[in-house]
Amino acid sequence: xxxxxxxxxxxxxxxxxxRTLLTINAIGFGxxxxxxxxxxxxxxxxxxxxxxxxxxxxxxxxxxxxxxxxMATNLVVTDPGPxxxxxxxxxxVKAFSHRILxxxxxSTAQGSANIVFAGIEPEREKEVTRFAGNMVQGSYFGxxxxxxxxLGSELAHLLQAEIGSKVVALTQGVDGxxxxxxxxxxxxxxxxxxxxxxxxxxxxxxxxxxxSLSESAVHQIAIVLxxxxxxxxxQDQFLKTFSHSSSELQMLNWKExxxxxxxxxxxxxxxxxxxxxxxxFVAALGIANSIxxxxxxxxxxxxxxxxxxTTKKEVVKMVIMETLLLSLVGVALGNLLGALVTQFFHYxxxxxxxxxxxxxxxxxxxxxxxxxxxxxWRNSLLISGIVFILSxxxxxxxxxxxxxxxxxxxxxxx
Amino acid sequence: xxxxxxxxxxxxxxxxTAVHDVSFEVGAGEFTALAGPxxxxxxxxxxxxxxxxxxxxxxxxxxxxxxxxxxxxxxxxLRRDEIGFVFQSYNLFPVLTALENVExxxxxxxxxxxxxxxxxxxxxxxxxxxxxxxxxxAALSGGQQQRVAIAxxxxxxxxxxxxxxxxxxxxxxxxxxxxxxxxELNTNRKITFLFSSHDPLVLNMAGRIIQVCDxxxxxxxxxxxxxxxxxxxxxxxxxxxxxxxxxxxxHS
Numbered sequence: 001x002x003x004x005x006x007x008x009x010x011x012x013x014x015x016x017x018x019r020t021l022l023t024i025n026a027i028g029f030g031x032x033x034x035x036x037x038x039x040x041x042x043x044x045x046x047x048x049x050x051x052x053x054x055x056x057x058x059x060x061x062x063x064x065x066x067x068x069x070x071m072a073t074n075l076v077v078t079d080p081g082p083x084x085x086x087x088x089x090x091x092x093v094k095a096f097s098h099r100i101l102x103x104x105x106x107s108t109a110q111g112s113a114n115i116v117f118a119g120i121e122p123e124r125e126k127e128v129t130r131f132a133g134n135m136v137q138g139s140y141f142g143x144x145x146x147x148x149x150x151l152g153s154e155l156a157h158l159l160q161a162e163i164g165s166k167v168v169a170l171t172q173g174v175d176g177x178x179x180x181x182x183x184x185x186x187x188x189x190x191x192x193x194x195x196x197x198x199x200x201x202x203x204x205x206x207x208x209x210x211x212s213l214s215e216s217a218v219h220q221i222a223i224v225l226x227x228x229x230x231x232x233x234x235q236d237q238f239l240k241t242f243s244h245s246s247s248e249l250q251m252l253n254w255k256e257x258x259x260x261x262x263x264x265x266x267x268x269x270x271x272x273x274x275x276x277x278x279x280x281f282v283a284a285l286g287i288a289n290s291i292x293x294x295x296x297x298x299x300x301x302x303x304x305x306x307x308x309x310t311t312k313k314e315v316v317k318m319v320i321m322e323t324l325l326l327s328l329v330g331v332a333l334g335n336l337l338g339a340l341v342t343q344f345f346h347y348x349x350x351x352x353x354x355x356x357x358x359x360x361x362x363x364x365x366x367x368x369x370x371x372x373x374x375x376x377w378r379n380s381l382l383i384s385g386i387v388f389i390l391s392x393x394x395x396x397x398x399x400x401x402x403x404x405x406x407x408x409x410x411x412x413x414x
Numbered sequence: 415x416x417x418x419x420x421x422x423x424x425x426x427x428x429x430x431t432a433v434h435d436v437s438f439e440v441g442a443g444e445f446t447a448l449a450g451p452x453x454x455x456x457x458x459x460x461x462x463x464x465x466x467x468x469x470x471x472x473x474x475x476x477x478x479x480x481x482x483x484x485x486x487x488x489x490x491x492l493r494r495d496e497i498g499f500v501f502q503s504y505n506l507f508p509v510l511t512a513l514e515n516v517e518x519x520x521x522x523x524x525x526x527x528x529x530x531x532x533x534x535x536x537x538x539x540x541x542x543x544x545x546x547x548x549x550x551x552a553a554l555s556g557g558q559q560q561r562v563a564i565a566x567x568x569x570x571x572x573x574x575x576x577x578x579x580x581x582x583x584x585x586x587x588x589x590x591x592x593x594x595x596x597x598e599l600n601t602n603r604k605i606t607f608l609f610s611s612h613d614p615l616v617l618n619m620a621g622r623i624i625q626v627c628d629x630x631x632x633x634x635x636x637x638x639x640x641x642x643x644x645x646x647x648x649x650x651x652x653x654x655x656x657x658x659x660x661x662x663x664x665h666s
Contacts, residue, residue, distance in 0.1 A: 309494025
């Protein structure tokens with residue numbers, strides 16, 4: 001068959017212009033909605049992941065084995081030097097920072113709270129996480145003369161602490177002793193997340209002192225890469241390099257650290273896939289209906305075709321071609337509109353907040369519901385492919401009808 | 415011999431026998447009519463001859479081949495290569511232009527678009543519709559549509575054309591012109607025609623009339639009088655003799 005039959009199929013689908021337009025619009029609208037929704041969710045998931053990476057774990061974490069599950073203060077990397085040297089030579093590594101994390105009591109004369117003290121290297125941490133950009137009062141470890149502490153806005157409010165206020169940190173050291181230190185509030189940050197009420201930042205050397213840890217010990221080395229794509233390569237390279245000391249070191253990627261988040265994203269994607277199948281199935285039924293009606297209307301024509309030498313296989317091919325053409329037009333329209341909608345929201349943002357009165361919190365981080373989706377061709381390809389496949393599957397009924405036509409009876413059809 | 419019916423019977427059910435013990439032959443170049451009233455079995459005989467339907471008893475031989483022994487694809491191939499069809503109600507494809515309709519059998523044979531268009535235009539000119547090739551069937555009169563249908567039937571140089579009541583939907587003037595065209599194609603192109611009709615105009619022009627009644631042949635007579643062309647052809651036939659050699663495809 002050459003373009004003659006393609007032309008014939010094309011002309012056939014336009015026999016009943018109104019019906020064809022309705023079918024195409026149904027497919028087009030479904031595909032547009034799915035393409036735009038998938039692009040939105042991709043943008044949203046990406047934003048969630050970036051938030052978690054840039055406020056918490058980074059792309060990779062180096063810790064002592066089992067630290068991540070037990071969070072015990074004595075599980076430390078005693079000598080991070082070799083790791084630091086190795087990280088400095090790795091091209092994909094954009095930044096890294098040491099951390100000490102310890103749970104303890106923070107108190108002022110007005111109140112107290114159980115929080116996590118994060119001992120950080122201020123300059124390096126700035127490259128890894130975004131807390132430095134969230135200061136609403138004071139400065140980010142600007143005063144180097146005294147023991148400075150940064151409090152979250154809600155915590156500061158609870159403790160009635162202001163810039164310069166004295167706060168006492170109390171915790172248990174790794175040697176079993178009680179560690180307590182006096183700090184001065186150097187800054188107050190606001191992230192619109194749980195961090196604002198249950199976290200405080202101090203310098204890493206102050207944290208070591210509080211815990212009675214050795215001078216170089218760290219709980220975490222948080223690493224940010226130039227891109228997500230380097231994750232596996234860096235992790236593999238790390239394993240090769242430090243296999244001799246693997247009993248003391250462990251490298252986890254953010255997916256391993258943030259398993260609940262990944263589970264939420266996967267659940268979200270599964271729900272989207274189900275929605276996609278339902279929408280496409282309904283659109284495909286529209287195509288099957290359109291093709292079936294068109295076939296029933298021209299039974300006599302099929303009889304003529306068979307009489308003048310067309311094989312049933314060729315007639316079936318023509319019906320399949322009509323199905324695919326109808327799908328193609330709908331899919332093309334849907335993708336075009338989907339791309340336009342995506343591009344519009346890429347510039348102006350799309351906020352799903354109006355759907356819910358609750359703030360969306362994942363792993364302690366409030367997720368921004370405004371997404372700036374980008375056109376993702378893989379979404380368009382996936383959705384288009386499924387439209388074609390489902391259309392062909394549901395067109396089985398009209399195709400079967402054609403393949404069972406008796407030419408003599410078909411010629412007698414009105 | 416193109417077609418041979420040998421004691422052919424066709425029974426649709428225990429109570430419905432369409433044809434019974436029919437035997438006749440159609441030779442090359444004949445202009446034969448199956449005559450008889452409606453329901454006499456004419457169309458059934460044409461369907462059996464074209465392999466669209468199968469005999470319940472006896473044999474139908476086409477070019478010596480027993481049609482009941484051919485599979486569906488071989489039958490389609492046979493119809494595509496050796497048979498042309500003209501129907502009572504024209505049966506052109508409404509979404510295609512006259513030219514595209516005539517191109518259809520050639521497209522099935524895989525003829526290139528250029529050769530296909532050239533041959534289809536010639537066939538349309540031959541049937542007096544060259545000027546109408548861009549029109550859709552809805553924009554053509556009944557006579558014009560039947561001429562286009564004839565062009566479609568002859569364009570792939572079939573050995574035989576089956577015409578089922580080709581004049582039934584036409585007025586007598588148009589029917590006469592059309593019959594003149596059939597006769598012209600029979601005489602000049604040596605195309606064999608087998609009609610089913612009860613139209614006196616057709617029977618008057620047929621070289622042989624096979625009278626069918628209640629599914630049986632009642633008579634088979636050769637016309638003794640010379641054929642009278644009952645209307646002037648509305649187009650020149652000067653190119654008809656040359657057309658076979660000009661077509662660069664199909665059998666000769």
